[in-house]
Amino acid sequence: MHSELRTPNSERNWWYGLINFEQRTPCADDLKLDHMRALLARLGEPQRRLRIVHVAGSKGKGSTAAMLASILQRAGYRTGLFTSPHLCQVEERFRVNDRPISGAELTVLLDEIRSAIESGSAPRIPYTFFEVATAVGLLHFVRRRVEAAVVEVGLGGRLDSTNVCLPVVSVITSISYDHTNVLGDRLSAIAAEKAGIVKREHPTVSGATVPEARSVVERVCRERHSRLRQLGGDFHFDYVPGQVSPTRRSHSRVAVATSRRRWPEMELNLLGEHQAANAAVAVACIEELNAAGWRIPDAAVAAGLAEVSWPARMEVFGSRPLIVLDCAHNVASASALLKALQSSFPPARRFLVFAGSGDKDLAGMFRILAPHFAHLFLTCYTNNPRGVPPDRLAQMLRVNGSTSHTLYATPTDAYRAARAAAAADDLICIAGSVFLAGELRPLLCETTETS
Secondary structure, eight states, X not given: OOGGGOOHHHHHHHHHTSBOTTTSOOOGGGOOSHHHHHHHHHTTOGGGGSOEEEEEOSBSHHHHHHHHHHHHHHTTOOEEEEOSSOSSOGGGGEEETTEEOOHHHHHHHHHHHHHHHHOSSSOOOOOBHHHHHHHHHHHHHHHTTOSEEEEEOSSSSTTOTTTTSOOSEEEEOBOOSOSHHHHOSSHHHHHHXXXXXXXXXXXXXXXXXXXXXXHHHHHHHHHTTXXXXXXXTTEEEEEEOOOEETTEEOOEEEEEEEXXXXXXXXXXXXXXXXXXXXXXXXXXXXXXXXXXXXOOOHHHHHHHHHHOOOTTSSEEEOSSSEEEEOOOOSHHHXXXXXXXXXXXXXXXXXXXXXXXXXXXXXXXXXHHHGGGOSEEEEOOOSSOTTBOOHHHHHHHHHHTOOOOXXXXXXXXXXXXXXXXXXXXXXXXEEESOXXXXXXXXXXXXXXXXXX
């Protein structure tokens, strides 16, 4: 098909028709960088024309990337933010100064990338959805003259499509068990994949605190002569939980102390101690950028943390009942969710709307969450084939005890049942997957007020 005959829908259909490891779990051999390098070479090496902060981690990498982008934008930099997956619209993945790419811009870039892939007489390379998404992000940032690009890793780090860049700073957030079939079933193996983004002679900031993961990050940084700053060693934080009730909403507060200075206590527009840890990592990264000659004043750091928006991360809707939307999708994030509920919300009868993916430790999540909820509304999202059917979720749940539960064919059905069951003083929590959050968030925005 000639490019002049293509339509926006045909470009989208082509892209959506590529191999998509967000729709199915990859095997270890599926991930490689040669294809990505070849594509970017055809596109003029856009990654070489950007100043990039590269962010990896098992959890918290999206939140940390959002904090960094918020700070950099308020410091006056035209800032690009590339994240994945999206919640509701694919355009959300590509942001410049917090504005998603337009549909028209996306179509133009997809057409250009498709032409680059299909040109020449060499054998056709089977590109993936995420490889094309990465190329879109990098090209979009160059075309929009981005001065600072925050790029979130999609999966792992070492072989992720984004790991073709040479970042100013590499950032690793917390490391825990996730994607074990691809990254390994030991924390040391997972840490080695995450630390694959560390670049020789370029600094690294790490939020990994578990000793098994921490030692791997330290070793990789030594081998690559990367100056390493670590949470719990080179910088620390104190956290004051925000408070949410039907009549009161207050920000969390975080005070960061580094080897260079003690920062004043700052407001944080995200709930949970895990977000305070992410904020500490972001602040340490800002110090590295300033050391490299950037100009990011304290006021921009404070404003960026106080105003950062990262939907579906302990996002509160309504007041009677309170509704909390979260993307917790593994054991570590389930623990963080529970801790935040206990520290920031009043005692109440709590209901859980839950759906999850088959490659996650859902039984482990149930062990943590189920005892703290009066009833679970089990469902399966309709926007991704990795979802586990409600009857299988129920089997996992029963192994952990006799928690009250009911099954629903769709997330909308489950949410409406929870709303019907909840009294004004109750709390409804929606968690288990970013795909569940993405499916229900538009409904929440239509039917409730967000905080």
